[in-house]
Amino acid sequence: MTNTEIADSKKYQNISILFVDDDKMAQKLMSKFLKDWNLYCASSGIEALETMEEKTYAVVLLDYQMPGMDGIELLKRIKKRHGMVQAIMITGSDELNTLITSLSLGADDFILKPVKKETLFKVLGNTCDKITRWTGVMKTLYKKKRESK
Secondary structure: OOHHHHHHHHHOOOOEEEEEOOOHHHHHHHHHHOOOOEEEEEOOHHHHHHHHHHOOOOEEEEEOOOOOOOHHHHHHHHHHHOOOOEEEEEEOOOOHHHHHHHHHOOOOEEEEOOOOHHHHHHHHHHHHHHHHHHHHHHHHHHHHHHHOO
């Protein structure tokens, strides 16, 4: 693990990530890549939705192609119920339509398979920086509102 990866995992350790993929090998690989992060895994869209009712996640990494509920349907449901969650679509498809559909339905970013550790860390870093920035702004606005009363 590089110094940047260690710094990133410590910097973002309070940000919960849900990885949704029916492929157990993909889950093992993601768990290995993000072993020092606050990562949880789900094997299906239904399991992901149930998990999201019990725990709050800031980021959801979701596979595009899964049996039952695919990534697109899961993305729609996540954005409808948990609109502020940052959704990152992961796919092995090289179809431009996959990217366009995902982004138009609210995906915040996109990673192509096979997932490269460097790409994953870059995308997660950008996403977590955005979450951290938003959190800071919301705290400032909340404090100003309280002080004005």
